[in-house]
Each structure stands twice: as C-alpha cells, then as structure tokens.
Amino acid sequence: MGPFHLSAILLTLAAIFGFISHRWMKLPGTIALFFQGLAFALLVSAVDVVAASLGAGDWLRHLIGQISLPAILLDGILSLLLYAAAVNEDLCALLKRKWTVLALATVGVVLFTGLMGLEATVVVAWNWPALAATALAVPLALAARRLYGGSEEER
Numbered sequence: 001m002g003p004f005h006l007s008a009i010l011l012t013l014a015a016i017f018g019f020i021s022h023r024w025m026k027l028p029g030t031i032a033l034f035f036q037g038l039a040f041a042l043l044v045s046a047v048d049v050v051a052a053s054l055g056a057g058d059w060l061r062h063l064i065g066q067i068s069l070p071a072i073l074l075d076g077i078l079s080l081l082l083y084a085a086a087v088n089e090d091l092c093a094l095l096k097r098k099w100t101v102l103a104l105a106t107v108g109v110v111l112f113t114g115l116m117g118l119e120a121t122v123v124v125a126w127n128w129p130a131l132a133a134t135a136l137a138v139p140l141a142l143a144a145r146r147l148y149g150g151s152e153e154e155r
Contacts, residue, residue: 006063013040115139 014036021032048057094101 010040 014033017036018029018032021027021029021035025032027035044056044060047054
C-alpha cells in the first residue's frame with residue numbers, strides 16, 4: 001500500500017468520522033478531526049506494542065519516509081486551506097477593511113523581504129552563521145516577550 005492508498009483510506013475515515021460526529025456527537029469539525037488523528041495514532045501505537053511481530057510501526061515509519069512532506073504540504077494541503085479560508089471569508093467585511101488589509105500585507109511583505117535579505121547578506125558575504133541565527137531569533141524572542149507580557153517576576 002502506497003501513500004496514495006493511505007491518503008484515500010485516511011480521507012474516507014475522516015469523512016465517516018465527520019459524519020458520525022456531525023450526526024450524533026455534535027462536535028465541531030476541527031475537534032472531531034483532532035480526535036480521529038489521536039485515535040489513529042493510539043491505534044497504530046497499540047497494535048505496534050501488542051503485536052510487534054506485525055511490524056505496524058516499522059511499516060508506518062517506512063511509509064512516512066517515502067512521502068515528501070514539503071511537496072504534500074505546499075502542493076496539496078496549502079491550496080485546500082487557502083480555498084477553505086477564502087470561501088468562509090465575508091467579502092463585504094473584507095471590502096470595508098481593504099485599506100487596512102492592504103497596508104498590513106504590504107508592510108509585512110516588505111519587512112519580511114528585508115529581514116531575509118539582511119540575513120542572506122550576513123550569511124553569504126560575511127560568513128557569520130551565528131549572527132545569521134540570531135538575526136531572526138532576537139526580534140522573534142522580543143516580540144514573543146512583548147506579546148506574552150514577559151516573565152512572572154516582571155509582573
């Protein structure tokens with residue numbers, strides 16, 4: 001069984017579990033899929049522990065090793081997520097905030113491009129890998145500290 005068959009089986013199980021969840025359990029879709037993934041992982045782990053001679057864990061590790069995760073995420077899943085987000089977006093509300101969205105998107109793209117260019121310049125021209133590692137780590141750490149309010153001692 002290859003990756004295509006496994007994805008078809010998982011998609012079928014997701015549809016069945018989604019129907020059961022919607023019909024009888026009344027769970028939101030994301031919570032239902034989370035529980036399905038958790039149940040599948042626990043089932044594979046239990047089968048691997050109980051019947052180690054079957055080699056379910058080794059088979060799954062081998063199957064996952066064959067899959068190109070970046071290709072699946074970028075070529076398959078990302079397009080579905082973007083489509084789902086676009087379909088569920090309220091167009092009237094988006095048009096009311098069009099200048100804010102445009103400004104934030106433009107600033108974000110310019111800022112990210114500048115940071116990546118600066119980091120590439122540091123890595124290639126100056127050959128300072130340590131500085132390149134901290135070029136993004138320090139601003140992200142400061143932003144996270146500001147976002148989460150610092151440590152408990154500072155409050």
